[in-house]
Amino acid sequence: MIKRPQIEPADAQHFMDLALAEARKAEAIGEVPIGAVIIKDGEVIATGYNHRETDQLATAHAEILAIEEANRSIGSFRLEDTALFVTLEPCVMCAGAIVNSRIPVLYYGAEDPKAGGTRSLYQILEDDRLNHQVEVHAGLEAEQSGQLLQSFFQKIRAARKAKKLSIKPED
Numbered sequence: 124m125i126k127r128p129q130i131e132p133a134d135a136q137h138f139m140d141l142a143l144a145e146a147r148k149a150e151a152i153g154e155v156p157i158g159a160v161i162i163k164d165g166e167v168i169a170t171g172y173n174h175r176e177t178d179q180l181a182t183a184h185a186e187i188l189a190i191e192e193a194n195r196s197i198g199s200f201r202l203e204d205t206a207l208f209v210t211l212e213p214c215v216m217c218a219g220a221i222v223n224s225r226i227p228v229l230y231y232g233a234e235d236p237k238a239g240g241t242r243s244l245y246q247i248l249e250d251d252r253l254n255h256q257v258e259v260h261a262g263l264e265a266e267q268s269g270q271l272l273q274s275f276f277q278k279i280r281a282a283r284k285a286k287k288l289s290i291k292p293e294d
Contacts, residue, residue, distance in 0.1 A: 127204075127228055128163070128204055130228070138206070139160075141160045142210050143267060145160065154175065155275060156172075158185050164204070185210075186213055200224055201225045212240070213231065213239070218245070226257060233272060
């Protein structure tokens with residue numbers, strides 16, 4: 124039986140703040156601002172933020188990078204007695220990685236209505252047909268997480284529009 128860590132609300136807030144700091148690192152390098160933190164025994168054992176554009180890897184999501192670091196940190200693919208904090212609802216790929224790594228608890232911020240694999244589109248983590256289910260806590264710092272993403276995409280759209288307007292066709 125997998126042990127589920129008990130996390131006090133103040134501790135959950137602290138770890139989500141760390142995930143938001145990871146998301147800001149992604150934003151600083153032009154990546155979609157999503158950050159993740161994995162804890163075990165009340166200590167951070169891994170962090171990650173999006174690197175898809177930087178590394179040109181479809182799998183370089185914050186959660187995947189944090190899971191890989193945690194695997195190396197404890198020397199096992201089984202991340203039992205851990206909790207994952209991520210600023211955006213995990214996609215289907217990341218939800219699969221969470222199940223396969225046996226993470227028992229997930230906290231996430233903003234919902235992802237276009238790609239959410241946890242609650243919005245699919246409920247992979249709580250599907251009792253799978254060999255592992257995850258205790259899901261949705262909405263922790265949802266507003267701040269969502270605002271970070273919304274601001275990022277507004278800046279991208281504004282930059283694209285400015286570039287488009289600066290290119291004038293010849294007469």
